[in-house]
Amino acid sequence: MKKICVIGTGYVGIITAACFADLGNRVVALDIDEEKIEGLKNGKMPIYEPGLKELVDRNVNAERLSFTTSYAEALENTEFAFIAVGTPEGVDGEADLKYVAAAASSIAQNIQNELIIINKSTVPVGTGDWVAKIVNEHKSDGVPFSVVSCPEFLREGAAISDFMNPHRVVLGSMDEEAADKVAQLHLPLRAPIVVTDLRTAEMIKYASNAFLATKISFINEIANICEDLGADVTEVAAGMGYDQRIGPHFLSAGIGYGGSCFPKDVKALAHMAEEKGRHPQMLHAVIDINTDRRQMAVQRVKEMLGKELLTGTTIGLLGLSFKPNTDDMREAPSLDIAKSLEAAGAQVRAYDPIAMEEAAPLLPKVEMFPNPYKMAVGCDLLMVNTEWNEFQQLDLEKIHDTMKQPFLFDGRNIYDPDKMAQLGFKYRGVGRGYDGRVADK
Numbered sequence: 046m047k048k049i050c051v052i053g054t055g056y057v058g059i060i061t062a063a064c065f066a067d068l069g070n071r072v073v074a075l076d077i078d079e080e081k082i083e084g085l086k087n088g089k090m091p092i093y094e095p096g097l098k099e100l101v102d103r104n105v106n107a108e109r110l111s112f113t114t115s116y117a118e119a120l121e122n123t124e125f126a127f128i129a130v131g132t133p134e135g136v137d138g139e140a141d142l143k144y145v146a147a148a149a150s151s152i153a154q155n156i157q158n159e160l161i162i163i164n165k166s167t168v169p170v171g172t173g174d175w176v177a178k179i180v181n182e183h184k185s186d187g188v189p190f191s192v193v194s195c196p197e198f199l200r201e202g203a204a205i206s207d208f209m210n211p212h213r214v215v216l217g218s219m220d221e222e223a224a225d226k227v228a229q230l231h232l233p234l235r236a237p238i239v240v241t242d243l244r245t246a247e248m249i250k251y252a253s254n255a256f257l258a259t260k261i262s263f264i265n266e267i268a269n270i271c272e273d274l275g276a277d278v279t280e281v282a283a284g285m286g287y288d289q290r291i292g293p294h295f296l297s298a299g300i301g302y303g304g305s306c307f308p309k310d311v312k313a314l315a316h317m318a319e320e321k322g323r324h325p326q327m328l329h330a331v332i333d334i335n336t337d338r339r340q341m342a343v344q345r346v347k348e349m350l351g352k353e354l355l356t357g358t359t360i361g362l363l364g365l366s367f368k369p370n371t372d373d374m375r376e377a378p379s380l381d382i383a384k385s386l387e388a389a390g391a392q393v394r395a396y397d398p399i400a401m402e403e404a405a406p407l408l409p410k411v412e413m414f415p416n417p418y419k420m421a422v423g424c425d426l427l428m429v430n431t432e433w434n435e436f437q438q439l440d441l442e443k444i445h446d447t448m449k450q451p452f453l454f455d456g457r458n459i460y461d462p463d464k465m466a467q468l469g470f471k472y473r474g475v476g477r478g479y480d481g482r483v484a485d486k
């Protein structure tokens with residue numbers, strides 16, 4: 046059993062803390078936000094993540110997991126300190142490192158014994174060295190420490206299983222012995238462990254996220270071309286995905302990527318390149334294509350309804366979160382889409398299984414409904430923003446019958462166009478050029 050401290054109880058922090066505790070370690074999770082820590086002590090999770098509450102409760106009861114706001118308490122006899130604080134987007138797209146700096150100096154001021162500081166937050170290349178410098182400046186003499194980078198690759202909504210079954214663990218350090226000790230901590234996960242230097246590990250995280258974002262923008266560009274040429278992007282993607290060099294994942298065309306990682310990380314990587322005098326053309330194209338998706342969606346709604354001004358129309362949004370199984374609204378395409386529809390004169394309504402509470406203050410004019418059926422009554426058009434499982438099994442016949450006009454814009458391609466046409470919908474998906482056959486454009 047190792048003693049671990051995790052600093053930050055946001056997404057990455059709480060998952061890391063709960064999972065390491067579940068692997069049999071003694072974990073103290075620290076946050077400077079007293080309300081969050083008080084909540085956690087009372088069983089209230091800071092985020093919505095399937096399975097998290099059960100995992101936290103189990104490990105708290107087994108006395109492997111506890112919470113504190115005190116660095117002195119968290120670092121007592123601790124061998125490993127994970128930094129998992131937020132790195133929000135600053136001006137010009139670069140990451141804002143104020144929380145990382147604060148964590149590093151607090152660690153330094155409370156360091157009591159030899160410590161390995163492991164950075165999990167996504168930070169610009171070179172931050173590990175900078176953290177080491179801050180700790181050196183603030184700590185009392187003679188206490189040895191090392192810095193290791195261990196970027197996280199968790200997906201919201203699947204974070205626990207991603208942590209427990211990683212495709213790989215990346216460790217970067219200039220101190221081989223420290224990297225080896227951190228590797229030992231990860232051995233129960235039975236994943237390939239890539240050990241490299243600090244900066245390379247930090248770069249692996251950015252390059253991975255930028256590549257995944259590129260796949261999404263790529264397929265969205267192909268979707269546009271499919272629409273013009275009469276092909277179906279869902280089948281194009283399936284046909285491409287069998288090629289093992291391409292792979293089937295991250296080729297779902299739609300209204301673009303959102304969330305706390307891709308938008309921020311692609312911009313941050315572009316910013317790092319620009320600071321060195323480069324012109325990262327591909328990264329800019331990825332960002333531009335993604336931004337255009339939101340306008341594409343609004344344009345599509347206007348085309349379907351046959352009007353530029355949407356005054357007098359009511360549009361119902363199915364799903365608000367940036368993806369299913371989360372209440373996270375950060376960079377959710379639905380935010381821009383709802384606001385643009387409102388700006389064009391439409392009355393916008395919404396239903397989301399989990400995210401309405403988060404979304405309501407961000408979309409004050411959007412009327413939230415307790416279920417899709419109530420929302421659909423009197424709507425001119427429904428739009429799928431998020432591919433929640435429960436939308437697959439909706440009674441669409443019932444929904445169709447209560448709408449004012451039966452327009453259905455499927456921004457995530459979750460429905461079968463022919464079936465929707467049979468139900469009487471005027472349906473359009475994304476990148477499905479042949480929709481023209483079934484849609485009354």
Ligand code: UDX
Pocket residue numbers: 197198199200201202254257261294295296297298299300301302303304305306307367368
């Ligand atoms: C992502 C990375 O997957 C993860 O490794 C990293 O640690 C954090 O960023 P996350 O933001 O939770 O995770 O979501 P993810 O499932 O990757 O989806 C990101 C966005 O891309 C969502 O808005 C999703 O709708 C969109 N997406 C994803 C597509 O539009 N098409 C796809 O084919 C896949």
